[in-house]
Amino acid sequence: MHARIPDERLAGLLGTGNGLSTADAEVRRARHGRNDIVEAPPPTLWRLLRDTLRDPMLWFLLGTAALFAWLGDRVEAIILLVALVPLLGMDAYLHRRTQASTRGLAGRLATSAQVLRDGRWRPLPAGELVPGDLVEVHAGEAVPADGLVQAVDHVQLDEAMLSGESLPVSKRPWSVDADPADPAHWVAAGTRLLTGQLRIRIAYTGGETLYGGIVRLAVQGTHARTPLQQAIARLVRTLLIAALAICALLAAIRLSQGHGLVDALLSAVTLAVAALPEEFPVVFTFFLGAGVYRLARRQALVRRAVAVENIGRVTCICSDKTGTMTEGRLALAHSDPALGTSDAALLGLAALACRADSGDPLDAAILALAPAGADGLAQRRRVFPFTEARRRETAIWQQPGAPALAVTKGAPETVLGLCAMPEAMRAQWRERVHAHADAGHKVIAFAARELASPSAPDVEPDAGFVFRGLLAFADPLRAGVREAVRACRDAGIRVLMVTGDHPGTARAIAAEAGLGDGRPVVATMAALADADDALDGVDVVARAVPAQKLELVQRLQRHGEIVAVTGDGVNDAPALQAADVGIAMGGSGSQSSRELAAIVLLDDNFRTIVGAIAEGRQLFRNLQSSFAYLLMVHLPLVLTAAIVPMAGGPLLYLPIHIVWLELLIHPTALLAFQDPPPSGRMAPVDRDRRATFFGRRAWTAIVATGLAMTAAVLLAYAAGADDAERARTLALATLVLAGTTVAATLSALRSRAARVIAFAAPASLLLLVQVPALAAWVHLRPLDLHGWALATIAGVASGLVAVLFTAGARRAGRRAHVAPRPSG
Structure with missing residues (x-):
């Protein structure tokens, strides 16, 4: 909550029942x-186009398609334009969903409020509230702005969407x-009153509210390009520059050799078609699409395809407790009846102390557990x-043919104080209370x-009660969470x-x-120092x-972590936006968390995250193998075509x-x-967020x-140099068979x-070479x-030299699984 009271706004108003005049409200509105609280910029076509066309990868694809069309290769141009469609569509979709997410953040806000203006209570639109207004909130209504509590009556407030606290909280008048910073005296926009009535003095409105700060952080967040995207862009840019330089050099050399302009142009065009790296963005897009499909089969809906890459690089998961690790509901954990009282009798008595129309989740949980007919023929009188002062609730029941019965529930210390019992017994019950707490x-x-x-008496009984027992409630842990945490630890992923x-x-x-x-190890954010390494060894951050x-x-x-954040409430929105991967709960999560997250878990199961990370890590390995294949095959193709x-x-x-x-190359690289990820373990991942796509050993391989394939093709060509067509056939056959060997080595032929x-590749080679009619045609x-x-x-x-690449990957995998990173 807020740390201070804005005296200049509330001077002369705190502790009084005075409201504002219309004129005073206008002056304050002009100032503040x-x-x-939520201001969504109107969606415009220009903003959509600007955001969509900001990615250089899209411009590269478009320019390359235009180049192929100019060269007369319409098939390649069409393929690139088709690859543009999902990328453009994804950016446009995300722009629209950003607008929708902002509207979703407004879903929990009050639209109107009861305000004391000009000496009388009247309803006003919530947007017209100003600091200093006195507002009355009733059960079931949302709090319209941040303010100090003036008066309360049986108040229980739902603050789960802001604080993460699953249980209702009570408030006290200031x-x-x-203490101005005590949250018991503050209420905030975005929270909802469950029971009672509340009067608050508005202190902060609009963007100055806690909810407004959340919205501002969420909508101002940016999604930077991922390291993999940056690495691919650098790779494509380098290859493009090299290809254009080689093409220009080849054309100049052919002209200087006296072969003429047509030959020089044909040489350059042919080399350009072979050298331009259009496959890389296409393969990247295709692999991300395949990753989205495979994650969907694991109950993880991907809203941003690049999250498939990022989730594979995750080294730390920041998980919300309520609704993520726990079920987000009250469940009976322990029934502790007094001597002579059974569990069923205690639950029946507890039901008599509850009201179905109270709006209190605790009452609802007890009534759901009570034996049928617990109230018998009795009538509540x-x-x-x-109330916060009494810390208990008492119901008076009239029993047919019997004395009236008073049943009370409340804070253990309060209820124990109403009962006559030996001090030793009272001390035992206090110990049990502390153990449950x-x-x-x-x-x-x-x-x-x-x-x-x-x-029924006019005054609540305050003595002579017989203690009947305790009920302890908890927000239960979700099924499978413990196993998922262990799997993360084994994979070197920290869970916080x-x-x-x-x-x-x-x-x-x-x-x-x-x-x-x-x-x-539990710490609070207030207790943690500003130094980033203060988080080392911490497992839980409370009071956040x-x-x-x-x-x-x-x-x-x-500190170098690749962070995934899980959450289900509005309170998680800024962290979901800033994280490398935001993961929302699809069933229990708020609309805002689902809209802002990159991945939504359809089954609300924490352990689904583990499967998603395994898929993401395997995607990175698969993409590395595909790109390595493309580079290994294109290098001899371009070099021999130029040399x-x-x-x-x-x-x-x-x-x-x-x-x-x-x-031959395109379907091999794509399919x-x-x-799939190996069963029972995860593929290794480089923890360095600045790492390039390939390490030094991988580039060496x-x-x-x-170069080995280049030498083999040139040697084969030289072996048939006395006949140009035979030499070309030997070179092509060597290149195709070398490329097939590379593909078989990198893939290990694991998939169909x-x-x-x-x-198919050697078969097509055999067909085109050995059938005379086809051979003559080509x-x-x-x-x-x-x-x-x-x-x-x-x-x-x-081609077998590619074993160097796979051997390096296996060594990296052994290192990753022999010495995983400690979970902290």
């Missing part, structure tokens, strides 16, 4: 603005000697409702007494529970979930408010050969490396393989698609046994 339970005590008069709850409650839930190996959750995410990111003509020979590859090779492609010549042996040995031997 309207109470517009007095001059009270009177209720003395709960230390376990994170909400403890309610019950007592009853018969009344001498059959009629963040909650607005009391440290004791948070510690009990964390221990049950297995955080800190059952002995969690929304802005602190955002600060926590940013501190973890500065032979530069050396004065004829064009090694004609346009038809490039088309054929691309028809041969779609492996890629370059070594590409990889095995089909490994058969300017090749059938090979004899000696030629096939030469191409096979050269191709397979050079």
Whole structure:
């Protein structure tokens, strides 16, 4: 809540029943603005186009498609334009959903309020409230702005959407000697009154409210391009510059060799078609789409496709407690009846102390558990409702042919004080209360007494009660959470529970979930130093408010963590927006959390996150293998296509050969490396958020393989140099067989698609080379046994150098699983 009272706004008003005049309200509105807590900019076509066309990757695809169209290769141009459609559509969709998410944030706000203006109470639109207004809120209504409590009557407030606290909270009127920062005296916009009546003096409106701050942080957040996107963009840019330079150099050399302008242009165009790296963004988009589909099968709905990449890089999960690790409801944890009272009798008596129309979740939970017919033929004659001062509620029941019965429930200390019992017994019950409270339970005590008069008394009985027992309630842990936490720890992923709850409650839930190996270290944000390393070893952060959750995410990111945040409330919105991956609960989550999150769990199951991370990590491995294949194959293709003509020979590859090779390369890159995650473990991931797509060893393996394949193709070409068509055929056969070997090595032929492609490529080679009519059509010549042996040995031997890449990946995997990062 707010740390100070704005005296300049409330001077002369605090502690009084005075309202504002219309003239005074107008002056204050001019100074502080309207109470517009959520201000959504109107969606415009220009803003949508500006946001959509901001990604350089889209411009590259568009420019490359135009280049292919200009070169006359309409098939390639159409493929690139088709690949543009989902990328453009995704940006437009996200822009629209950002507008919808802002509207969703307004869903819990009051639209009107009862305000004391000009000496009389009247309804006004909530947007017209100003600091200093006296407002009355009734049960079931939302609080319209932030303010100080002036008067209360049996108040219980739902603050779950702001604080994360699952249980209703009570409030106390503010007095001059009270602590201004005590949240018991403050109410905030976005909360809802469950029971009673409340009068508040408005102190903050609009963007100055806590809810307004959440909205501002949420809508101002940006989603930076992911490291993988940046790495791919750098790779594509480098390859594009190199390709254009080689093409220009080749054209100049052919002209200088006297081959003429047409030959020079044809050489450059053919090399450009082979060298331009259009496959990389297409493969990236395709793999993300496949990842979205596979995560959906795991009950994880991906709202931003790039989150499939980011979730695979996650090293730390900041999980909300209420509704994420727990079920977000009150459940009976322990029934502790007094001697001579059974569990069923205690529940029946507890039901008599509850009201179905109270709006109190605790009453609803008790009534749902009570035996049928607990009230028998008795009739409720009177209720003395709960107040903060009395800390109990008493119901008077008339029993047929028997004395009236008074049943009371409330804080254990209060109820025990109404009962006559030995001090030793009272001390034992207090110990039981403390034990339940230390376990994170909400403890309610019950007592009853018969009344001498059959009629309901005018004064609440305050003595002579017989203690009947305790009921302890808890927000139960979700099924599978403990196993999911263990799986994260085994994979080197830190799990940090963040909650607005009391440290004791948070510690009990964390221990049950297995955080800190059952002995969690709990800290509050207030107790943590500003240094980022103060979070080392902490398993639970309690008493965290929304802005602190955002600060926590940013501190973890500065410390090198790739952070995923799970949540289901409005209070989680800024952290969900700032995290590398925001994960919302689809069933219990608020609309705002679902709109702002990158991933929504359809089954609200924490353990689904583990499967999603495994899929994301495997996606990264699959994409690495696909890109490695593309680089290993394109390097010899481009080099040999340039070297032979530069050396004065004829064009090694004609346009038809490039088309054929691309028809082999594209489906291989897209389909041969779609492996599922290995059962029972996760693929390794580089923890360095600044890491490039390939490490030094991987680049060494890629370059070594590409150069080995280049040498093999050139040697095969030289072996048939006395006949241009035979030399071309040997070179093409060697390149195709080397590329097939690379694909088989990187994919390990684990999938059916990889095995089909490994058969189809050599089959197409055999068909185009050995069928004379087809060979003549594509300017090749059938090979004899000696030629096939030469191409096979050269191709397979050079392609097997790719084993260096897979061996490096296996070593990285062993390191990741032998020494996972401690969970903290």
